[in-house]
Amino acid sequence: MAAVIDIEDPADGRVDDFRDLSDADRRPDLPGRKGSVIAEGVVVVQRMLESRFRPSALLGVDKRYGQLAADLAGVDVPYYRASAEVMAEVVGFHLNRGVLAVAPRPAELAVAELLREARTVAVLEGVNDHENLGSIFRNAAGLGADAILFGERCADPLYRRAVRVSMGHVLRVPFAHLPAWPDGLDLLRDRGFQLVALTPDPSAAHLAAAMTGERVALLLGAEGPGLTERAMAAADVRARIPMTPGTDSLNVATAAAMAFYERVRCDRG
Amino acid sequence: MAAVIDIEDPADGRVDDFRDLSDADRRPDLPGRKGSVIAEGVVVVQRMLESRFRPSALLGVDKRYGQLAADLAGVDVPYYRASAEVMAEVVGFHLNRGVLAVAPRPAELAVAELLREARTVAVLEGVNDHENLGSIFRNAAGLGADAILFGERCADPLYRRAVRVSMGHVLRVPFAHLPAWPDGLDLLRDRGFQLVALTPDPSAAHLAAAMTGERVALLLGAEGPGLTERAMAAADVRARIPMTPGTDSLNVATAAAMAFYERVRCDRG
CATH class of the missing domain: 3.30.1330.30 (Ribosomal protein L30/S12)
Known part of the structure; x- marks a missing residue:
């Protein structure tokens, strides 16, 4: 007590x-x-x-x-x-x-450990806004994504604001930093993950058609610039959310939610 | 000039x-x-x-x-x-x-006018947070929802913060207040809209299975309390987003995005 x-x-x-x-x-x-x-x-x-x-x-x-x-x-x-x-x-x-x-901050989880049972993970690059980061964890928890991996230039998920916006889910959804970027993606590819890069590019495949892997890693970039060219080049497939022409890309946490939803859509009907 | x-x-x-x-x-x-x-x-x-x-x-x-x-x-x-x-x-x-x-504020659009060509509309009850409201308009614009209707106790979509968060889409996505709540929903039913109430209730139908209408009106309540009983009772069907047990319901703008996505998912593949 x-x-x-x-x-x-x-x-x-x-x-x-x-x-x-x-x-x-x-x-x-x-x-x-x-x-x-x-x-x-x-x-x-x-x-x-x-x-x-x-x-x-x-x-x-x-x-x-x-x-x-x-x-x-x-x-x-x-x-x-x-x-x-x-x-x-x-x-x-x-x-x-x-x-x-x-x-106190515990030691970070090992990437290999966190991937062992995972089916759907998000891999973030340049997501440096604590609110977006917190929302991504909240959406991952709610929609059954298994882990979050960090590439380069992301904000600290354990910063107070991120913890609060995530409603505490940064404490529960496992996360880890990849040891190198984008080369660290090989750790995922080696384990059979399909690497899916989310982009607003209209020439990319529809999200629902692109995510064919039994295991999927969703690559998400910052709002605005999106993923860097080298992250995009490291992916297996580029996927888009169908958008109305002339509008902005969705908020990164909303886009992540859409992809997580698409992953569980058929499973849990 | x-x-x-x-x-x-x-x-x-x-x-x-x-x-x-x-x-x-x-x-x-x-x-x-x-x-x-x-x-x-x-x-x-x-x-x-x-x-x-x-x-x-x-x-x-x-x-x-x-x-x-x-x-x-x-x-x-x-x-x-x-x-x-x-x-x-x-x-x-x-x-x-x-x-x-x-x-200056122009006269509000007429509900009948705004429904004429609409296939997908959102109907909001108790969404009194300007940021959520702005995000709903942004997501509606991006994902092709045609209009937003207001039931009771919603914030003002033309408040400065809502305009900003929507990235200006409150100025473009048509909206109007229903003349009565929830009786004003009859205006939608009379025009053939299926009234779909979004709820975290696990006994509700899966979102993908529930939205069968050619025209769909999505009823969305405030984060936390959700839709009132009387709004729920006025709906044709209750729909849920599949969620991991023990997590919170999604943010209302994220839930709206998911439903809008589901509506365009098959159309625009």
Whole structure:
């Protein structure tokens, strides 16, 4: 059972892991700082408790402790209980979700491990927006994609905003960085994954026709520029979502959702 | 050709329609104020110029005038040219898109008119988040949905943030408010639309199997609560997107995109 410890002084050193979350120079969730992973709100904290991320402490109001009591049974970490005012002084802003958990960053999963049972994975290049990244994980979780792999120039999926937007699914959907880009794609090809590059190019094959592999890796680029030429060249097939002429490409997380949906469309009818 | 008028004094009354865009008490885009429609950035301004929204004026830096010159040929409105600093003083914040257009709100389209040629429409209930609303319009434009209808308790699609997130597609995808809710759905049923209610309920039919109508109206509720019971009762069929157990429902704009995709999936292969 988590030990409840009341915090009355916002300067109390025991809650330093939650301090100044909005201060870009000191944020504990930046890899250059402590690189801690922060979960916000009851649902995301619950997902953290069920994940490989082991919280070292929680900070929250009394009401949230009540809502988490069952989840915290058997979890040996301190629950720093504070008023909303004290919490706001510690974290640097008013936090309407009322509870936070902090976990150290565990070692990253091995690519080979994460591919073992996977049927559908997304491989991201240049997705440097935390909100898009969080949404991709949320959509992957909801639509049954098995893992996310990172190529080059992607944002940190464990940044606080990404964790929040993903509704905690960055803690559950396995992810790893490829050791080289785009050469690391060979790790997927060697395991029989069909490499499908998503593009708005009208000359590409229709998404539904392109994804023929039993195992599929979807290559997704940043909104706007899309995949680089060399990523595109490394793919087995280029696929497009059918779009109305004269409109913009879809948001990258929406495009990913469409492809994940297409993968489960027939399976789970 | 738009007349270029240089503005050097931020207090100049001629740019009052662009004043204090970030001030919630005075924003010109609130229906309770002037209800003006504001387009931001070159792409969205271009979409406004191609739409039924007739701008009454533009405010922008010299560089953006150059980029819009061809679009503004034959458009008889003033282009108030100002420095980035003067613009920032007028609108109340630094605007990195560098150009704005303002248009009065035209009369809303008639529901009957907008349904005449439509094959796929979305009907929204309780979608009160401007970002979700904007994304729904963007996805409708991209994936070929023909119109958006509003039931009860939806946000204003012409609010500045919704216009921006939609990338200007709220100005192009036709929309209208149903005269009654949910009784106004009869207007759709009378025209042969199949009314399909989207729900995360696992007992509902698979999306791909449910949408059998030649004409389909997709009923979408707010994230979280979803459609109300009475909206659900007014539908012909309940449809679900196949989801992994234990995950959250998708974002409403993502769910809409999936359904729009399903509608065009076979058409445009």
